[in-house]
Amino acid sequence: MNIASNGFAGSARDRFERMHDEIRTRICLLDYAPGARLSEEILAAEFGISRTPLRRVLARLESEGLLQSVHGVGTFVTDVDIGELVQTYRLRLELAEMIGKLDPVVPSPAIIAEFEALSERARALLAAPDPRRFAELNMEFFIAFLGLTASEPLREISERLYFQTTRIWLKSVFASLIDLRDEVEVFRREISDVRRALRIGDVHAAALIHRAHISMSFERMRKGAGASR
Amino acid sequence: MNIASNGFAGSARDRFERMHDEIRTRICLLDYAPGARLSEEILAAEFGISRTPLRRVLARLESEGLLQSVHGVGTFVTDVDIGELVQTYRLRLELAEMIGKLDPVVPSPAIIAEFEALSERARALLAAPDPRRFAELNMEFFIAFLGLTASEPLREISERLYFQTTRIWLKSVFASLIDLRDEVEVFRREISDVRRALRIGDVHAAALIHRAHISMSFERMRKGAGASR
DNA sequence: GATTTTTCTGTTGTGCACATCATTGCAAGC
DNA sequence: GCTTGCAATGATGTGCACAACAGAAAAATC
Numbered sequence: 261m262n263i264a265s266n267g268f269a270g271s272a273r274d275r276f277e278r279m280h281d282e283i284r285t286r287i288c289l290l291d292y293a294p295g296a297r298l299s300e301e302i303l304a305a306e307f308g309i310s311r312t313p314l315r316r317v318l319a320r321l322e323s324e325g326l327l328q329s330v331h332g333v334g335t336f337v338t339d340v341d342i343g344e345l346v347q348t349y350r351l352r353l354e355l356a357e358m359i360g361k362l363d364p365v366v367p368s369p370a371i372i373a374e375f376e377a378l379s380e381r382a383r384a385l386l387a388a389p390d391p392r393r394f395a396e397l398n399m400e401f402f403i404a405f406l407g408l409t410a411s412e413p414l415r416e417i418s419e420r421l422y423f424q425t426t427r428i429w430l431k432s433v434f435a436s437l438i439d440l441r442d443e444v445e446v447f448r449r450e451i452s453d454v455r456r457a458l459r460i461g462d463v464h465a466a467a468l469i470h471r472a473h474i475s476m477s478f479e480r481m482r483k484g485a486g487a488s489r
Numbered sequence: 490m491n492i493a494s495n496g497f498a499g500s501a502r503d504r505f506e507r508m509h510d511e512i513r514t515r516i517c518l519l520d521y522a523p524g525a526r527l528s529e530e531i532l533a534a535e536f537g538i539s540r541t542p543l544r545r546v547l548a549r550l551e552s553e554g555l556l557q558s559v560h561g562v563g564t565f566v567t568d569v570d571i572g573e574l575v576q577t578y579r580l581r582l583e584l585a586e587m588i589g590k591l592d593p594v595v596p597s598p599a600i601i602a603e604f605e606a607l608s609e610r611a612r613a614l615l616a617a618p619d620p621r622r623f624a625e626l627n628m629e630f631f632i633a634f635l636g637l638t639a640s641e642p643l644r645e646i647s648e649r650l651y652f653q654t655t656r657i658w659l660k661s662v663f664a665s666l667i668d669l670r671d672e673v674e675v676f677r678r679e680i681s682d683v684r685r686a687l688r689i690g691d692v693h694a695a696a697l698i699h700r701a702h703i704s705m706s707f708e709r710m711r712k713g714a715g716a717s718r
Numbered sequence: 719g720a721t722t723t724t725t726c727t728g729t730t731g732t733g734c735a736c737a738t739c740a741t742t743g744c745a746a747g748c
Numbered sequence: 749g750c751t752t753g754c755a756a757t758g759a760t761g762t763g764c765a766c767a768a769c770a771g772a773a774a775a776a777t778c
Contacts, residue, residue, distance in 0.1 A: 272730095272731065272732095272769095297759095301759090309732080310733045312732050313731075315760085315761090316731095319549065320548065329759095330740085330759090331739055331759080331760050332739035332758085332760060332761090333740055333758095333759060333760075334758090334759055334760075344642070347591075347592065347639075347640045347641060350592075351591060351640060351642050358580075362576075362580060363579075410576075411576045411580060412573065413577045413580050413650065417646055501738090501739095501760095528729085529730075530729090538762080539762060539764075542761075542763095545761090558729095559729090559730075559770085560729080560731060560770080561729055561730060561768070561769035561770040561771080562730075562770055562771075563728090
């Protein structure tokens with residue numbers, strides 16, 4: 261670990277991270293859909309700061325592939341064509357499995373409890389499916405899943421690719437190209453299976469289950485997108 | 490591909506990338522050693538611009554883990570302790586092999602010629618070992634190696650991890666903790682072996698060779714660092 | 719003499735005014 | 749009526765002055 265791991269998170273650095281996470285979440289949850297234009301001025305006003313520090317946040321999001329600024333035109337949420345999406349998903353599959361092989365942690369009771377809670381929420385969601393709630397839960401599940409490896413670089417990269425791709429997949433769900441109820445049911449089973457694997461301490465199995473679900477959900481999206489033409 | 494893939498690279502975006510690559514190279518080649526302080530003002534003057542656009546470059550390098558800015562103190566080249574280095578290297582090993590499995594390209598005559606040229610330069614370097622030249626050649630080889638996969642996300646991530654770790658390894662070489670001549674000889678054989686694999690179109694074999702060399706070079710560094718205590 | 723306080727210096731962070739750029743709509747010319 | 753040039757508009761990019769901050773040196777105090 262480097263400098264600036266002070267207990268008191270430097271308020272400037274802290275604010276940067278909060279704004280970054282907030283905007284990133286909005287992009288991932290499709291509050292800002294692909295192609296949408298973000299106004300620096302409006303966003304700066306919303307966060308109560310000047311454009312300068314906000315631009316730093318936007319630049320970071322641009323480096324993460326979520327935004328693209330064009331001089332004289334605007335800052336736009338990126339869209340991803342099916343070609344790069346395939347490549348990114350293929351890489352995500354490998355990385356997902358790696359979470360179970362590269363520095364896996366032994367699932368503590370706290371971790372297991374976390375997945376129990378997620379599982380319960382997924383069950384509740386099944387009773388009243390809601391795309392937005394589904395997106396949120398999916399994101400929280402993924403973040404929790406990253407906690408299964410102690411490899412910080414692997415976590416970083418996986419997170420990055422998650423935010424790049426999942427929003428595109430969610431777009432299909434939001435547009436009802438994929439049946440929400442089916443998707444929630446599959447998701448509930450995924451969490452349930454992962455939870456069972458973790459109960460017996462088999463992180464690798466959990467990772468394989470997750471990998472399989474990423475693969476299948478992507479295939480469902482391709483089929484859905486194909487059927488919509 | 491997104492917007493801004495115009496033939497005429499926007500001069501602003503182009504300049505950004507040139508400065509970014511330049512500073513990144515300096516960091517990787519240890520012109521700016523870990524722990525060194527970079528002056529925004531001096532760098533801005535050198536590139537003939539104001540601090541504002543330069544800060545954007547530095548922010549990018551910070552997001553790539555090569556720099557760290559501390560308010561009121563300075564901007565420093567990051568150092569990496571052995572713990573995170575182990576984790577990053579383990580990930581790099583997997584990614585290196587993946588280059589041969591995920592969208593490998595069929596080696597064109599141009600690509601093979603590129604490796605031939607690199608091989609020749611390595612042989613020349615052996616006659617007159619020079620740490621700086623060695624570092625440059627190593628970097629060029631790696632960039633060429635990335636060309637063996639068509640997976641853009643894999644390339645990006647691999648490149649990122651390369652720049653994060655290699656400079657630390659090179660530090661050992663520059664400090665003569667590792668014998669330069671031996672290292673150059675091993676490197677020459679690596680290129681030679683990779684070239685032979687590519688000649689028969691076996692990218693996966695080339696990737697395995699590269700993976701093996703990354704693994705071994707890291708081990709040599711650990712031994713060297715251990716012996717120096 | 720040691721310690722505490724204060725001042726001073728140099729750095730990154732922020733706000734603001736302006737430059738630069740791309741788009742759009744309008745008007746002049748053909 | 750169509751095309752072309754151009755001005756107006758609104759966006760991001762840049763430069764500059766200043767604020768916030770950390771560290772070190774100096775001075776005051778005990």
